[in-house]
Amino acid sequence: MGKASSQTVLILGGGVGGVAAANRLRKHLDRRHRIVLINREEDFSFAASYLWVMNGSREPKQVTRPLKRIERRGIEVVIGTVEFIDPLTRVVKVSGKNIHADHLIVTLGADWATDRVLGLAEFGHTFATLNGAQKLRKELENLKSGRITVVTSSPLYKCPAAPYEAALLIDSGLRKRGVRDKVQVLLRTAEPAPMPTAGKNVSEAVKSILTSRSIDYRPAVQITGVEYGKIYFGDEDEKTDLLVYMPPIAAPRVISDSLLAQPDGWIHADANTLRTEFDNVYAIGDNxxxxxxxxxxxxxxxxxxxxxxxAVAGSIIAKINGKEAVGIFDGHGGCFIEIGSGKAAFGSGNFYAQPAPEITMKPPSRLRHWGKVAFELNVLRRWL
Ligand SMILES: Cc1cc2nc3c(=O)[nH]c(=O)nc-3n(C[C@H](O)[C@H](O)[C@H](O)COP(=O)(O)OP(=O)(O)OC[C@H]3O[C@@H](n4cnc5c(N)ncnc54)[C@H](O)[C@@H]3O)c2cc1C
Incomplete structure (x- = not known):
């Protein structure tokens, strides 16, 4: 294998996966190779900090950066909408214009499917978007008594820890304001236990934190509709003064309409190499x-x-540089679980372990909260 002539690596999506891939590729590829990143919005915003926007620890501008900042490193940023992907020819239509890629990384995330639950968007508030977290913050600040209900509206959503963190941070905020005894905090989840993929030990550890904070938790209840002041779970209903939700997700339409998608709408890439069935086309992240x-x-x-x-950047760098190496994602990962009062727990391990993921949870501490702050700083200062 010889070194390739000038190549174009096209990255669809300028979120976590897209920015991480672009930076790694730029660091290791000769400048004659183009790295082009496409994103719908001008700004990158860091979703893991939205809960801090919700509880007033961050302002939106503190967790947002213009994507064009990465152009100073020699990455081309195109602000536009991906309208069509042909993985056979690696031609992508972006805001009406075709772009050809020698190597294509698809990382368009997941779309919100809030309209699956009637009344959810109209009567509920979410921490899952920057705008939503800002609005929710005002609602929380104004509430002095009553019932706050946090729900997950489908078993599949982004970031399994986030709704549990939301309930715990809301509890913590109410305590800080001295109104916790006048406000009930309820948590209703579609999934059967907290973070069930991480296994029983993690679920039990999270449950015991919820209990210690007097959060009224009920798992395996699917929200089916919302009216003003009322949540429906099939035949049952519950009153609420403030509904806080994690939305369901769906594969982005441009993906589900393409040859990349399986019947469920998502891309089923190889678990380790993230290759798709199409030459030089990779899929990573939420999609x-x-x-x-x-x-x-x-x-x-x-x-x-x-x-x-x-991993994918490693494979592309090797290929362009005429090497045989393949980047491998081995299924390891970890996640901070913010519980309020400046503390966080940390669950981590091997999600690819057989027969089941092997995940352990380190108990809440101040150090772990600062670990998450350091992670946020790294992303917002060094990635962008
Ligand atoms: C409240 C919240 C808290 C979270 N906390 C954590 C956490 O603590 N730890 C953790 O690991 N994960 C966390 N996550 C999950 C994490 O944010 C996502 O898993 C991650 O961002 C996925 O990266 P991605 O690159 O696949 O997609 P994204 O980061 O969503 O990026 C996709 C990008 O593609 C763009 N796009 C989509 N469609 C198009 C189109 N047609 N044309 C052009 N651009 C398009 C989008 O605008 C977006 O910028 C959290 C998520 C939420 C909502």
Whole structure:
């Protein structure tokens, strides 16, 4: 294998996976090779910090950076919408214009499917978007008594820890304001236990934190509709003064309409190499469905999008430089679980272990909270 002539690596999506891949590729590829990153929005915003926007620890501008900042490193950033992907020819239509790639990385994330639950968007508030977290913050600040209900509206959503963190941070905020005894905090989840993919030990550890904070937790209840002040779970209903939700997700339409998608709409890339069935086309992050030994998918989390991005970048760098090496994602990853009062727990391990993921959880500490702060700083200062 000889060194390739000038090549174009096209990255669809400028979120966690896209930015991580672009930076790694630029660091190791000769400048005659183009790295082009496409994203719909002008700004990168760091979703793992949205809960801190919700509880007033961050302002939106502190967790947002213009994507064009990475152009100073020699990465081309195109702000536009991916409208069509042909993985056979690696031609992508972006805001009406065709772009050809020699190597294509698809990392368009997951779309919100909030409209699957009638009334959810109209009567609920979410921490899952930057705008939503800002609005929710005002609602929380104004509430002095009543019931706050946090729900997951489908068993499949982004970041398995986030709704549990949301309930715990809301509890912590109410305590800080001295109104916790006047506000009930309820947590209703579609999934049967906290972070079930991580296994029983993690679920039990999270449950015991919820209990210690008097959060009224009920798993395996599917929200089916919302009206003003009322949540429906099939035949049952519950009153609420503030509904806080994690939205369901769906594969981005441009993917489900393409040859890349399986019947479920997602891309089923190889678990280790993230290759698709098409030459030089890779899929990483939330738009990729990787089924684990236990029959559940690898959770949608930035930590995996990041590790997969580095693996795929490694394969592309090797290929362009005429080497045989292949980058491998081995299924390891970890996640901070913010519990409030400046503390966080940390769950980590091997999600590809057989017959089931092997995950352990380190108990909440101040050090782990600062670990998450350091991670945020690294992304916002060094990636962008
Ligand atoms: C509230 C919250 C908290 C979270 N906390 C954590 C955490 O603590 N740890 C963790 O590991 N993960 C966390 N996550 C999950 C994490 O944010 C995602 O898993 C991660 O961002 C996935 O990376 P990605 O590159 O696949 O997709 P994304 O980061 O979502 O990037 C996809 C990009 O593609 C763009 N795009 C989509 N469609 C198009 C189109 N047609 N044309 C052009 N551009 C398009 C999008 O605008 C977006 O910029 C959290 C998520 C949420 C919502």
């Amino acid at each position: 990729t469905q990787i089924l684990l030994g236990i029959g559940k998918p690898l959770p949608r989390a930035g930590v995996f999008a990041h590790a997969q991005a580095l």
